[in-house]
Amino acid sequence: MIPAGSLLVAEGLRKTFGSTTALDDASFSVHPGEVVAVMGPSGSGKSTLLHCLAGIVRPDAGSVTYAGREITGLSDTERSALRRSDFGFVFQFGQLVPELSCVENVALPLRLGGVKRKEAERTAREWLERLEVGDTARKRPGDISGGQGQRVAVARALVASPKVVFADEPTGALDTLNGERVMSLLTDTARRQNTAVVLVTHETRVAAYSDREIIVRDGRTRDPERVA
Numbered sequence: 001m002i003p004a005g006s007l008l009v010a011e012g013l014r015k016t017f018g019s020t021t022a023l024d025d026a027s028f029s030v031h032p033g034e035v036v037a038v039m040g041p042s043g044s045g046k047s048t049l050l051h052c053l054a055g056i057v058r059p060d061a062g063s064v065t066y067a068g069r070e071i072t073g074l075s076d077t078e079r080s081a082l083r084r085s086d087f088g089f090v091f092q093f094g095q096l097v098p099e100l101s102c103v104e105n106v107a108l109p110l111r112l113g114g115v116k117r118k119e120a121e122r123t124a125r126e127w128l129e130r131l132e133v134g135d136t137a138r139k140r141p142g143d144i145s146g147g148q149g150q151r152v153a154v155a156r157a158l159v160a161s162p163k164v165v166f167a168d169e170p171t172g173a174l175d176t177l178n179g180e181r182v183m184s185l186l187t188d189t190a191r192r193q194n195t196a197v198v199l200v201t202h203e204t205r206v207a208a209y210s211d212r213e214i215i216v217r218d219g220r221t222r223d224p225e226r227v228a
C-alpha cells in the first residue's frame, strides 16, 4: 500500500546487470521534507535503488511515481528535464566541475534553469555563505579541501530549491567532524525548505540524521518500522 501524502514512491523494482540481480522487488516512499536513509551491506543494491528513484537508471520492472506522475515511462529527455527542475544530487566524489570556480559551480543549476549570470551568482554566494564556505567562491574545486568541496556540493544541490535531494554516501570521503557538519547542514537546510532527502549510507552515524531508515539486502527493501 502507498503511504498517503508520499512525494516519491517506488513499487516492485527489479533491475539486473547481466547475471547480477541488483534489485529484486524493492519498494520505497518518501514524504515532502522527509529525510530517509537507505542502508545495507556493500553490493546490496542501495545505489541502484537511488538511481532508479532519480530516473537515472530505468528499472526492468516496477514503477517509480513522482508527484503523482509515473516517471519510469518518460523519455530520456523528459527524465533529464525533471532531474534538472525538481532534483538535486550530492555524491561521494568528483561532482564539481573542475574548470569552474565554486561560485560558478553552485550557480550552474540556476543558469541551466534560465536565470541570468549576475542573479545566479548572487544567489550562489548566499548559499556558499549559508554552508560556511563563502571564502571558496573564487577558488576552483582543486584548490579547496574535501570537506569544503562537499559543502559546495551541498550548496549546489539545494540552490534551485529542489523537491528531492539524492545523496549517495555524501560523507564517505570525509573525516568524522567534517562528515557530521556536512550532514547537519544538509538535513537542517532541507527540512527548512521542505526538501525530501534520499540518503544512501552504510554508516549508522550518518543515518542518525534521518527521520526514517530502510534496509536493502540482496536487492530487497525492508522498512524496520513497518515490520510487525
Ligand SMILES: Nc1ncnc2c1ncn2[C@@H]1O[C@H](COP(=O)(O)OP(=O)(O)OP(=O)(O)O)[C@@H](O)[C@H]1O
Pocket (backbone or CB within 6 Å): 017, 018, 020, 021, 022, 040, 041, 042, 043, 044, 045, 046, 047, 048, 049, 202
Ligand atoms: N552498471 C553496473 N553494471 C554491472 N553491475 C552493476 C552495475 N551497477 C551495479 N551493479 C551490481 O549490482 C549490485 C548492486 O550494486 P549497488 O551499487 O546498487 O550496491 P550498493 O549497495 O550501493 O553497494 P556499495 O555500498 O558497495 O556502493 C552489485 O552486485 C553491483 O556489482
